[in-house]
Amino acid sequence: MDSPFTSKLGTNYCPTAEDAVEIQAFLAQPLRQMECLDRKIAELQHALNKLLEEREGLGSIVQSHEALLSPIRRMPADMMQEIFLACLPTHRNCVMDAREAPLLLGRICSAWRALSLATPRLWASLHIVDRGEPPQRTGCGRCPSMARTGWSVPTIPFAAI
Structure with missing residues (x-):
């Protein structure tokens, strides 16, 4: 994304009132994209949490049943x-x-x-x-x-x- 202020980044430039309005307008699209990505991340995080919870339940079942197979039980x-x-x-x-x-x-x-x-x-x-x-x-x-x-x-x- 090309910014009209690329040359000013990382400097001590103090924007004028008109430049500030232009910077705000430029930032509108990246901010919307970030909000969209944040929503997608939240959805994926929720799905991941559900999968991790399901996996934990299965792990508990597996672990308790594998304990039954312990050789010490047959001694x-x-x-x-x-x-x-x-x-x-x-x-x-x-x-x-x-x-x-x-x-x-x-x-x-x-x-x-x-x-x-x-x-x-x-x-x-x-x-x-x-x-x-x-x-x-x-x-x-x-x-x-x-x-x-x-x-x-x-x-x-x-x-x-």
């Missing part, structure tokens, strides 16, 4: 129990901490929780720390793993801090 329970046991620390007894096995294993999903609770050897050794609290506050209510040991005799080291 036999006895093999999972062995893996759980391998997660236990070897250099010390288990600390009853939600960030470590065996408690952590029960926080993954309901199936892992049921399996970890049904594995007595996971709960056969634990570490209890005496924090100097009165006995009524540190009773067996805080040691539900005692019932989970099954036939195993638990190993319970006792450390005073």
Whole structure:
């Protein structure tokens, strides 16, 4: 688009009143074209947003169904129990901490929780720390793993801090 003011662009030129009217008249067409493009962009953006929303819904369906195909779901329970046991620390007894096995294993999903609770050897050794609290506050209510040991005799080291 040829402008009669091309030579004045990028300078300190101060338009006269007549030049200002001429510039306004010149800008009318590009402004209309920009408005038209803005409307088209808005329409396309709306269509794109609808497509992205539809894709997100499909992605959610795909992701949840692909989870069903996970190989870990087909692993036999006895093999999972062995893996759980391998997660236990070897250099010390288990600390009853939600960030470590065996408690952590029960926080993954309901199936892992049921399996970890049904594995007595996971709960056969634990570490209890005496924090100097009165006995009524540190009773067996805080040691539900005692019932989970099954036939195993638990190993319970006792450390005073």
